[in-house]
Amino acid sequence: xxxxxxxxxxxxxxxxxxxxxxxxxxxxxxxxxxxxxxxxxxxxxxxxxxxxxxxxxxxxxxxxxxxxxxxxxxxxxxxxxxxxxxxxxxxxxxxxxxxxxxxxxxxxxxxxxxxxxxxxxxxxxxxxxxxxxxxxxxxxxxxxxxxxxxxxxxxxxxxxxxxxxxxxxxxxxxxxxxxxxxxxxxxxxxxxxxxxxxxxxxxxxxxxxxxxxxxxxxxxxxxxxxxxxxxxxxxxxxxxxxxxxxxxxxxxxxxxxxxxxxxxxxxxxxxxxxxxxxxxxxxxx
Amino acid sequence: xxxxxxxxxxxxxxxxxxxxxxxxxxxxxxxxxxxxxxxxxxxxxxxxxxxxxxxxxxxxxxxxxxxxxxxxxxxxxxxxxxxxxxxxxxxxxxxxxxxxxxxxxxxxxxxxxxxxxxxxxxxxxxxxxxxxxxxxxxxxxxxxxxxxxxxxxxxxxxxxxxxxxxxxxxxxxxxxxxxxxxxxxxxxxxxxxxxxxxxxxxxxxxxxxxxxxxxxxxxxxxxxxxxxxxxxxxxxxxxxxxxxxxxxxxxxxxxxxxxxxxxxxxxxxxxxxxxxxxxxxxxxxxxxxxxxxxxxxxxxxxxxxxxxxxxxxxxxxxxxxxxxxxxxxxxxxxxxxxxxxxxxxxxxxxxxxxxxxxxxxxxxxxxxxxxxxxxxxxxxxx
Numbered sequence: 001x002x003x004x005x006x007x008x009x010x011x012x013x014x015x016x017x018x019x020x021x022x023x024x025x026x027x028x029x030x031x032x033x034x035x036x037x038x039x040x041x042x043x044x045x046x047x048x049x050x051x052x053x054x055x056x057x058x059x060x061x062x063x064x065x066x067x068x069x070x071x072x073x074x075x076x077x078x079x080x081x082x083x084x085x086x087x088x089x090x091x092x093x094x095x096x097x098x099x100x101x102x103x104x105x106x107x108x109x110x111x112x113x114x115x116x117x118x119x120x121x122x123x124x125x126x127x128x129x130x131x132x133x134x135x136x137x138x139x140x141x142x143x144x145x146x147x148x149x150x151x152x153x154x155x156x157x158x159x160x161x162x163x164x165x166x167x168x169x170x171x172x173x174x175x176x177x178x179x180x181x182x183x184x185x186x187x188x189x190x191x192x193x194x195x196x197x198x199x200x201x202x203x204x205x206x207x208x209x210x211x212x213x214x215x216x217x218x219x220x221x222x223x224x225x226x227x228x229x230x231x232x233x234x235x236x237x238x239x240x241x242x243x244x245x246x247x248x249x250x251x252x253x254x255x256x257x258x259x260x261x262x263x264x265x266x267x268x269x270x271x272x273x274x275x276x277x278x279x280x281x282x283x284x285x
Numbered sequence: 286x287x288x289x290x291x292x293x294x295x296x297x298x299x300x301x302x303x304x305x306x307x308x309x310x311x312x313x314x315x316x317x318x319x320x321x322x323x324x325x326x327x328x329x330x331x332x333x334x335x336x337x338x339x340x341x342x343x344x345x346x347x348x349x350x351x352x353x354x355x356x357x358x359x360x361x362x363x364x365x366x367x368x369x370x371x372x373x374x375x376x377x378x379x380x381x382x383x384x385x386x387x388x389x390x391x392x393x394x395x396x397x398x399x400x401x402x403x404x405x406x407x408x409x410x411x412x413x414x415x416x417x418x419x420x421x422x423x424x425x426x427x428x429x430x431x432x433x434x435x436x437x438x439x440x441x442x443x444x445x446x447x448x449x450x451x452x453x454x455x456x457x458x459x460x461x462x463x464x465x466x467x468x469x470x471x472x473x474x475x476x477x478x479x480x481x482x483x484x485x486x487x488x489x490x491x492x493x494x495x496x497x498x499x500x501x502x503x504x505x506x507x508x509x510x511x512x513x514x515x516x517x518x519x520x521x522x523x524x525x526x527x528x529x530x531x532x533x534x535x536x537x538x539x540x541x542x543x544x545x546x547x548x549x550x551x552x553x554x555x556x557x558x559x560x561x562x563x564x565x566x567x568x569x570x571x572x573x574x575x576x577x578x579x580x581x582x583x584x585x586x587x588x589x590x591x592x593x594x595x596x597x598x599x600x601x602x603x604x605x606x607x608x609x610x611x612x613x614x615x616x617x618x619x620x621x622x623x624x625x626x627x628x629x630x631x632x633x634x635x636x637x638x639x640x641x642x643x644x645x646x647x648x649x650x651x652x653x654x655x656x657x658x659x660x661x662x663x664x665x666x667x
Contacts, residue, residue, distance in 0.1 A: 015312030015313060015446070181342065181343075213605055218595060225595075228585055228599060230580065230581075230603045230606040230607070264601075264605065264608060
């Protein structure tokens with residue numbers, strides 16, 4: 001296996017759809033299949049804390065994004081001196097400008113990702129990204145920058161980042177959606193907005209659909225004959241989810257489905273394994 | 286199932302002496318629906334209530350008569366409400382238009398207001414300032430509480446997993462003013478003195494130039510204009526936000542956190558709760574929303590004509606729903622344990638069963654609101 005390339009797998013989508021769950025599980029599968037994997041959580045304070053308590057298998061390295069440190073790196077590159085960069089970081093004027101200036105935060109974060117991707121330390125870098133709107137601002141910042149700043153090392157850097165983000169082989173973006181009305185609508189909008197921005201998303205991963213526990217004919221029979229309220233409940237919820245998935249397939253095209261993990265069912269683990277396998281094959285193609 | 290669960294008091298008993306109910310929680314937990322339902326049910330008891338929603342799902346928006354995206358207030362008409370002499374005014378937050386209106390009102394002159402509104406920095410700040418939604422919700426809240434037209438104001442907030450997402454934007458803007466950063470941008474010569482070295486000044490200038498390219502604006506001169514015209518406006522915006530924050534911290538406000546009954550959502554809720562605590566806001570009530578309905582007291586006998594395959598499929602499904610309930614109960618137990626360790630008394634947590642028919646009508650919304658207000662009317666799960 002060629003070790004000279006890192007593939008970034010960037011997950012975005014509405015809050016609460018299970019991005020963190022998918023990122024962690026996919027990272028584990030990818031680690032098993034292809035070696036070392038970096039797992040990056042974007043700064044969403046509480047969720048980061050919630051998952052930090054989890055232990056990862058040895059091939060997974062959790063990479064925390066320290067925005068201040070990342071800004072320091074970017075500054076050091078611009079001014080050439082780490083010491084000056086550090087002093088700048090300590091200046092309250094500078095931090096106020098940095099906190100309020102539109103676009104800076106995005107540039108800092110995305111160049112941090114690029115750095116990870118070129119370090120050759122990982123076969124995959126899985127990014128548990130922020131919601132679609134914020135991700136869009138994040139991913140388009142370097143392209144705008146590179147287009148407009150023709151000279152200098154920061155510009156070269158922005159160009160490299162922009163190239164990475166727009167290369168669908170090295171930078172794979174999937175939108176995660178829950179089988180719910182609002183999340184599905186946001187996923188479709190997200191796809192369109194990414195494409196408008198010149199970024200080709202891989203597709204949508206629907207997370208959390210109830211697993212298929214009865215065949216179609218069994219479901220039909222049970223829906224009209226079963227006296228158990230739980231059976232009606234399950235079938236009604238699954239039917240509603242399937243209708244949303246159907247609508248998504250119409251509007252979004254390629255879909256992948258990861259069922260909800262429920263005790264006694266196997267399908268979630270199987271689907272995650274298969275999904276990771278597809279990511280590996282695509283990355284090596 | 287172990288014994289009877291402690292009786293859960295509804296929100297109604299906690300509303301005495303409150304002017305404001307502040308809903309918080311992450312995305313997808315049903316915050317907006319719960320806020321609207323509570324407001325509707327309280328109005329149906331003859332009160333005058335205002336509810337500010339952030340981004341209602343299309344059908345909820347329709348039910349409230351908020352089809353259009355604007356900041357207009359609309360009176361919600363419902364038979365019970367009218368019969369009991371109550372009133373419910375509903376609005377959805379439109380960040381940009383609230384900001385525009387405030388600038389027009391707070392700027393020293395109409396001319397100054399126009400200069401601000403036309404400034405590209407303003408467009409960027411008003412639309413993209415992170416937390417702008419919360420910020421503008423605060424501003425609208427200030428007007429609502431100031432006018433004193435309502436017995437109760439119910440507010441939905443944007444999805445948040447950390448207090449900073451709700452309360453941070455005003456502080457950031459205020460900090461920008463306090464440090465004089467805007468004047469430094471306007472006159473980079475100042476940066477030499479402030480940032481401590483020529484290289485630092487150079488860097489700030491480089492950065493601004495780079496950002497001009499990223500944002501496509503002429504950042505520096507625009508910022509200078511912006512700083513001159515906007516300073517007064519931002520100062521009074523900050524003042525208003527501070528006043529609202531004070532009310533949020535006071536006993537006039539009931540903070541309600543909405544959470545889903547799963548382990549992840551509970552972990553997020555716990556972190557949000559403690560970050561709010563640090564900011565001086567205490568969550569006074571927790572709604573565990575979208576619970577799976579309780580199991581039937583007695584499992585019904587299978588159909589006589591069921592084949593072995595059908596029976597097996599039925600058993601698989603029942604087992605899955607049972608597992609789901611177990612997961613949910615475990616998550617809620619964790620949540621309850623947390624409430625106890627924080628010294629809260631029982632009865633400040635209510636489980637709401639997911640409505641299988643959805644909340645497409647005002648009647649369904651009212652029914653949910655009644656359950657939130659007065660849980661005795663609902664069946665609490667053991």
